[in-house]
Amino acid sequence: MKNEYFKNSVGQVATRTYVIPEPESITFDCGKTLPHIQVAYETYGELNADRTNAILIVHALSGDAHAAGYHSPNDRKPGWWDNMIGPNKCFDTNRYCIVCSNILGGCKGTTGSNSLDPQTKKPYGMNFPVVSIRDMVKVQKKLIDFLGIQKILAVSGGSMGGMQVLQWAVDYPDRVAGVIPIATTATLSPLSIALNEVGRKAIMSDPNWNGGDYYDRTPPDAGLAIARMLGHITYLSDESMMEKFGRRLRDKEDYSYDFETEFEVESYLHYQGEAFTRRFDANTYLYVTKAMDYFDLSRETGALEKTFENVQAKFLIIAFSSDWLFPPYQSKEIARALRTCNKEVSYCELSSSYGHDAFLLEEKQQTLMITHFLQNLEEECEKE
């Protein structure tokens, strides 16, 4: 039964860790450094002899290094992109070596605000340096160096993962042949900043947050759950919520005329919010949303086309029709800027009612686009 379960999967996998040696440590955009940074990562498939078949997968806000497979035979759920990564899947582990690491500032094995500060022997809490998308990518680059990969075949990820993808293409132009940013943006919109700030306010207004110092006491679960509920709403669409929940009541036919959980959509959000508090750290939520807020690829150069001037990677940009968090026009803007400086770019708007979550759910449409793109990359890399 378990074998059946694993059949279309990379099977049982384990998270490994790499610690960046202190002399090689990175300097954060904010100017700070940390003594040694641990990186949690997983790999699926084998590196070929030339080490030219590596694909780096980068995750979104609440993701982790566990992108595919199962950690134990009893795991109920596989990694977060298991429908896209595995034998004969989009990111085909018979063909490619897939690498995925938890982001800097994350709470899933890579150093972050819930990690122990070696100086105080207590969690960093709000003493952790503010992290940027570029900082996350600097750490990924250290991991790729450690793995002995000179040139990554492709970097891909959705949402905040897509931001890291773009940053890779800009910061390490000669280290990546192709990039696949999905459901993302080159510049976080004020709408997204605003939504992030509501989530942060919910956490920081929770008395249990206690200035971020809650690791030996009750954490700010109520605030974190509210932030997650709001997040979930932005990952869906008006249409998908109508399909999924409609106005159905939970376990009854008539209005109860009270303030208990009543509509199915409320019940879903309460569950998602509560479940999130069991697997995610509230301070991390603050840091990661702040990294997104700061993301603006045109900020330093004044124009996106200037930022992209030295890019060498080929681009496949994917957006989804019903995504209102990172609407297609934001992906089109990336494509426009790349074309302006004569870069190779394919832009594809996929039709989906799933909203922003489509990047996790629409594996068929994405697989069609991505497998062709990867094959072309391989052929061109062989020619070189």
Add this chain to the structure above:
Amino acid sequence: MKNEYFKNSVGQVATRTYVIPEPESITFDCGKTLPHIQVAYETYGELNADRTNAILIVHALSGDAHAAGYHSPNDRKPGWWDNMIGPNKCFDTNRYCIVCSNILGGCKGTTGSNSLDPQTKKPYGMNFPVVSIRDMVKVQKKLIDFLGIQKILAVSGGSMGGMQVLQWAVDYPDRVAGVIPIATTATLSPLSIALNEVGRKAIMSDPNWNGGDYYDRTPPDAGLAIARMLGHITYLSDESMMEKFGRRLRDKEDYSYDFETEFEVESYLHYQGEAFTRRFDANTYLYVTKAMDYFDLSRETGALEKTFENVQAKFLIIAFSSDWLFPPYQSKEIARALRTCNKEVSYCELSSSYGHDAFLLEEKQQTLMITHFLQNLEEECEKE
């Protein structure tokens, strides 16, 4: 100077109150009754001899009876729809008698959860009956009866006001000649229910909420401010936020790499959230959003066209292109149902980047549509 200020306005006005005599009191949809309900209302312009020139204005979530003019010569701001109501304005007070009342369950003079329960001599708090849109309209009908108005020329309002407008047309078909629902829906979507529930959770998770019993202590301002911040986001649009705030930082050029208020959009939301706590009651926010959640005109009949079967009023339905809280397709659905049962209906989608807030801001476009509609109504009423 003050006179100049008042020139295009109805001038100084006062809120009056009417108490529904106990034998005439309403029964709430939830089955409960209240001994005597006070209604806060204002009127602008004069009723004609036949009392055929009355227009009822109904307000949205955070509104009140003070729709136009100033309460004192020192008032900094006029009523909430002053750009639409006044001499020679859309709702022309030289021509019509405008009536606006605070909703049942509101906290601005009409009986609600912050009113004193005559039995306990303490505020009702969460002992107040759950209110529906229909209950609000029942109370408005009592006021209209008291004012001696047999037939209202038109009922108009936006957002939750629009829901009351629709309920008027359905519940009192022979009492209203025309209705103008703006930026509204006949059925609250699961997306809106979800957003309302996040706001409610923020309030109810605030320890100061205390089960709704906070009137003699510190109120749940933090929770209410978060609810209002989220509300404000939904009233704007991606486009209008980009125009209004962009990614501008407040008072500085560089990122501060901390968690203080940094972007202008954050500063705006903090201000709006905080200001709201000074003028609004947290329990009222719970009750009014719940009334919206329950609003579904097709629930009892099974189909909107059945609900509209006995409607006699003429309809002018207005929606705004960038409104994602009550998108145009929801207004079109009302128009479609009305046409199916051969009712007179005009539907107009106005182009605006202001999002849901457009109903408060786009006075020119709305005035053009509404003045024609009102003139036609007058002419037809004269014929009768």
